[in-house]
Amino acid sequence: MFNLKKFNLKAIALISLSALTISVASTAATTQNNQQAIYSHMSIHHPVWAKNGMVSSQEALATNIGVSILAQGGNAVDAAVAVGYALAVTLPRAGNIGGGGFMMIYLAEQKKTIALDYREMAPQQAHRNMFLDDNGNADKKLSRYHGLAVGIPGTVMGLELAREKYGTMSRQQVMTPAIKLARSGITVTPDLANSLNAMSQRLGQWSSTQEIFYKKDGTNYQVGETLVQTELANSLELIAKQGNAGFYSGVTATKIAQAVQAAGGVLTVEDFKRYRVIERQPVMGTYRGYTIASMPPPSSGGVHIIEILNMLEQYPIKRMGHNSSDTIHVMAEAMRRAYADRSEYLGDPDFNKVPVKGLTDKTYAKKLAATIDINKASLSSDIAPGKVLPYESNETTHFSIVDKFGNAVANTYTLNFSYGSGLVASGTGILLNNEMDDFSAKPGTPNGYGLIGGEANSVQPFKRPLSSMTPTIVLKDNLPYIVTGSPGGSRIITTTLQVVMNVIDHDMNIAEASAAPRMHHQWWPDYIRLERGISKDTIDLLKAKGHNVRVKSSMGSTQTIMLNENGFYGASDPRRPAALSKGL
Numbered sequence: 001m002f003n004l005k006k007f008n009l010k011a012i013a014l015i016s017l018s019a020l021t022i023s024v025a026s027t028a029a030t031t032q033n034n035q036q037a038i039y040s041h042m043s044i045h046h047p048v049w050a051k052n053g054m055v056s057s058q059e060a061l062a063t064n065i066g067v068s069i070l071a072q073g074g075n076a077v078d079a080a081v082a083v084g085y086a087l088a089v090t091l092p093r094a095g096n097i098g099g100g101g102f103m104m105i106y107l108a109e110q111k112k113t114i115a116l117d118y119r120e121m122a123p124q125q126a127h128r129n130m131f132l133d134d135n136g137n138a139d140k141k142l143s144r145y146h147g148l149a150v151g152i153p154g155t156v157m158g159l160e161l162a163r164e165k166y167g168t169m170s171r172q173q174v175m176t177p178a179i180k181l182a183r184s185g186i187t188v189t190p191d192l193a194n195s196l197n198a199m200s201q202r203l204g205q206w207s208s209t210q211e212i213f214y215k216k217d218g219t220n221y222q223v224g225e226t227l228v229q230t231e232l233a234n235s236l237e238l239i240a241k242q243g244n245a246g247f248y249s250g251v252t253a254t255k256i257a258q259a260v261q262a263a264g265g266v267l268t269v270e271d272f273k274r275y276r277v278i279e280r281q282p283v284m285g286t287y288r289g290y291t292i293a294s295m296p297p298p299s300s301g302g303v304h305i306i307e308i309l310n311m312l313e314q315y316p317i318k319r320m321g322h323n324s325s326d327t328i329h330v331m332a333e334a335m336r337r338a339y340a341d342r343s344e345y346l347g348d349p350d351f352n353k354v355p356v357k358g359l360t361d362k363t364y365a366k367k368l369a370a371t372i373d374i375n376k377a378s379l380s381s382d383i384a385p386g387k388v389l390p391y392e393s394n395e396t397t398h399f400s401i402v403d404k405f406g407n408a409v410a411n412t413y414t415l416n417f418s419y420g421s422g423l424v425a426s427g428t429g430i431l432l433n434n435e436m437d438d439f440s441a442k443p444g445t446p447n448g449y450g451l452i453g454g455e456a457n458s459v460q461p462f463k464r465p466l467s468s469m470t471p472t473i474v475l476k477d478n479l480p481y482i483v484t485g486s487p488g489g490s491r492i493i494t495t496t497l498q499v500v501m502n503v504i505d506h507d508m509n510i511a512e513a514s515a516a517p518r519m520h521h522q523w524w525p526d527y528i529r530l531e532r533g534i535s536k537d538t539i540d541l542l543k544a545k546g547h548n549v550r551v552k553s554s555m556g557s558t559q560t561i562m563l564n565e566n567g568f569y570g571a572s573d574p575r576r577p578a579a580l581s582k583g584l
């Protein structure tokens, strides 16, 4: 009979021995990876290959627009701006101009990576207690489905700054495809029809939203019908003509402020004038010889992907096996510790000192890893009691783009929930975010979803809410090797992490790395979340270690490009139906 105790003793011995040799082994594996990770007779999924550039996004029309911009001689940033505007039309549940996000750019000429922060900011009249009811409890309706939920949008200024500073094309060139699509209409795909169908109650409460996303008789659009967004086309045209002024002042800013105030919010035209994009230093780390460049605070993504990888570097993950119980166990334990830190330390760095260096330090990770018992699950209550993470929605979207010049863009942006607050500012066609819900409505107290938030992420005027978005560029020998990211709320970090590990630790090509079943732990609630595809035997072994395990819906929608000397390899996550990776 299988003796778990004996097996685990053997595992510990193996792990200690392997830890000594890991750096040598990883160098050899790195060289092998470059060959194996692309096409192998072992593979059951294959990426798309191209020689002159690649676009991976969650919606096919937007990907095609990105590819056409590259084909016209545009660089990765030009294509990213075009895709960003296109997704606002073709993937209205997450693509946006009424939200915000983060863009990582690798600049080939300067051989450097930069991080653009165009996250929404809280309006001037926002305050710590704005989402509390008369009894002092967090009122989720106020932070999600109300005018108060809307932060100052950052997307237009983010895309505009990226294009002006790092692009080569005119605004008209990169925006025309999106304007045309909005004006002439898009064919409703099953994905779009399903999402609108699912949201009809929430979106239907605003007549300005109902008029655009549902038919005149109030019924849902059917697959194959055409969705025209004339007002959005007009708003986009104004931006194309006037740049930031076409959104942050004049008629658009006025209409948005009016709509938000009519919905009970406090956003003003003055707030639009105060909005700024910030160019930040990426958070940098290494994993088995590769360099990880990712998004710094106010995203928690970069800090924690590096913190988790630092802990996992202590283990011979490759030898322990992909999705084996031992590997899932140490991953869950590393995630548990990182997410506990997240609740305590992460917030807008312009308002709090975030100990980025300390959290991403390898010595710190060694200390944390030393508290992991290979045989036994920790209890989250023993790691750091009493703090809970805020709920984060799935409906963000990521795209990755690489051009023939060697530039790379990893962009994740969002309205927060699917279709954000659900409110379209009347006369603009612009859906507005509910990003204010990413603040801790009541620091230190579990919210309506039983999840947590810290003091560092309390609401303050002009502060940016904490995010999990993790646009990431992995560099090999200082050149982009993997460009990736994902939606998925608090699961964005662990989803992106697994794409990186699947390539580096498990020699998968990027399509396999994207398709492989995923796991997730976020410290609280205290269970390992698994996708379908992990065997019952493995789940039983995890339970025997003391883990709570739940198999739930799929996680993430990664859009990833891998590069080597032979070209670009794109992979769109098979978990979402309408995505496309395409090259030229």
Ligand code: GLY
Pocket: 392, 393, 396, 414, 415, 416, 417, 435, 438, 466, 467, 468, 469, 489, 490
């Ligand atoms: N709204 C999801 C995030 O920013 O992480």
